[in-house]
């Protein structure tokens with residue numbers, strides 16, 4: 001096995017020394033996993049690569065960077081086509097313009113013509129985190145639905161968490177704001193009146209709740225023509241939400257167009273995905289293309305568990321320059337860290353699947369608005385959540401999977417760090433290792449993706465702080481180049497608070 005040190009470089013490119021590790025600490029308890037979600041019936045999900053196109057240059061020019069990225073064919077933000085080339089309805093073009101989406105990204109430019117071709121064909125689309133997959137499938141849905149029949153449900157989107165479903169609802173409202181008769185049913189626990197028929201043209205929800213409303217005949221599926229699975233690899237993973245999604249699928253018209261989207265499609269899910277969406281057009285990425293260039297991936301070697309907490313608190317000042325997400329393994333540790341940090345005078349909040357729905361909506365709304373800057377969470381928020389001012393992600397616990405949590409969870413690592421570095425922005429991820437298991441886990445993840453992790457030396461705290469601050473400041477400076485993101489976040493927030 002390759003050694004972590006072989007994957008670790010200093011920012012100047014030189015190698016760093018390997019560091020000693022201590023023995024594994026005892027396992028922790030209840031995590032928010034897809035399996036939890038399936039059992040409860042409620043979806044709970046919840047390199048220092050300086051090679052980016054100018055993103056890491058000291059004299060970084062924020063104003064030109066997004067358009068420069070979109071000009072550069074090598075980036076996922078470039079598209080050979082314009083929105084106008086895609087033959088979209090005028091009201092959708094207006095919606096995209098209003099969001100200041102000047103040009104399609106690569107996944108948008110490539111997937112839309114395929115999704116809109118006639119006769120409709122299934123699609124599997126993979127693209128890095130934060131590259132605009134949501135707008136791609138939302139634009140396809142809004143193109144396909146016949147809004148002159150507004151009381152017939154025609155499109156169904158499934159997402160693994162209530163937060164992601166609400167966010168997608170917000171994006172549909174934002175892109176579709178000029179569409180007459182636009183209405184969306186949020187099929188998440190607590191959002192729909194019990195027993196009341198769902199008569200909106202678009203339905204967005206979590207698989208458990210959607211299965212429920214179909215079984216209770218609240219949702220008439222006979223006119224559904226498009227089914228989207230966001231985070232499809234997670235949704236089709238048979239150890240998690242796969243069963244629920246398959247049950248929903250069997251209740252839908254057999255000829256429905258199926259669209260599968262994710263940043264990751266591991267081999268073991270891919271075959272199953274192709275059966276779920278037969279004869280699909282497919283846009284795939286190589287493993288080496290999966291990491292987002294703008295995210296500086298770092299790690300800290302913590303002597304033990306208690307030091308992890310001390311180091312976390314030392315990072316608090318940096319966390320609050322922008323916004324930060326701290327990922328931990330279990331709900332219990334999220335609660336404990338929140339309580340300890342609060343007692344130590346830091347303003348943080350915890351969000352996980354043990355909270356009740358309305359409280360989850362409120363906590364995320366406060367984070368989106370910037371009222372809360374530091375969020376401690378579990379894998380429930382690892383996927384899809386889009387808050388462009390998140391400049392730092394901390395993997396307090398390295399994501400693991402397998403029967404006894406002994407294998408690193410490569411996909412979850414990628415999705416977690418992808419909460420920063422949205423649509424060409426820069427961001428930092430810092431992973432904590434504190435024992436043999438976490439050290440080896442991170443090592444395997446780095447090898448898997450070919451990541452050059454930068455080690456932050458806590459012996460020289462000023463230097464470590466400078467390295468992180470450098471990136472975060474750039475993220476803050478980029479706020480001006482993604483006004484659209486702010487808009488769609490406000491929409492998402494509005495969606496969550498109105499229904």
Ligand SMILES: Nc1ncnc2c1ncn2[C@@H]1O[C@H](COP(=O)(O)OP(=O)(O)OP(=O)(O)O)[C@@H](O)[C@H]1O
Pocket residue numbers: 100101102103104105108127128129130131132133134135262263383384385386388418422423484485486488
């Ligand atoms: N064409 C565009 N021009 C400018 N901004 C865009 C464009 N398309 C999407 N965005 C913005 O990019 C951000 C990321 O988009 P989105 O959430 O769809 O990414 P994603 O690929 O679904 O990410 P993830 O894999 O994390 O789910 C959003 O804030 C969105 O508003």
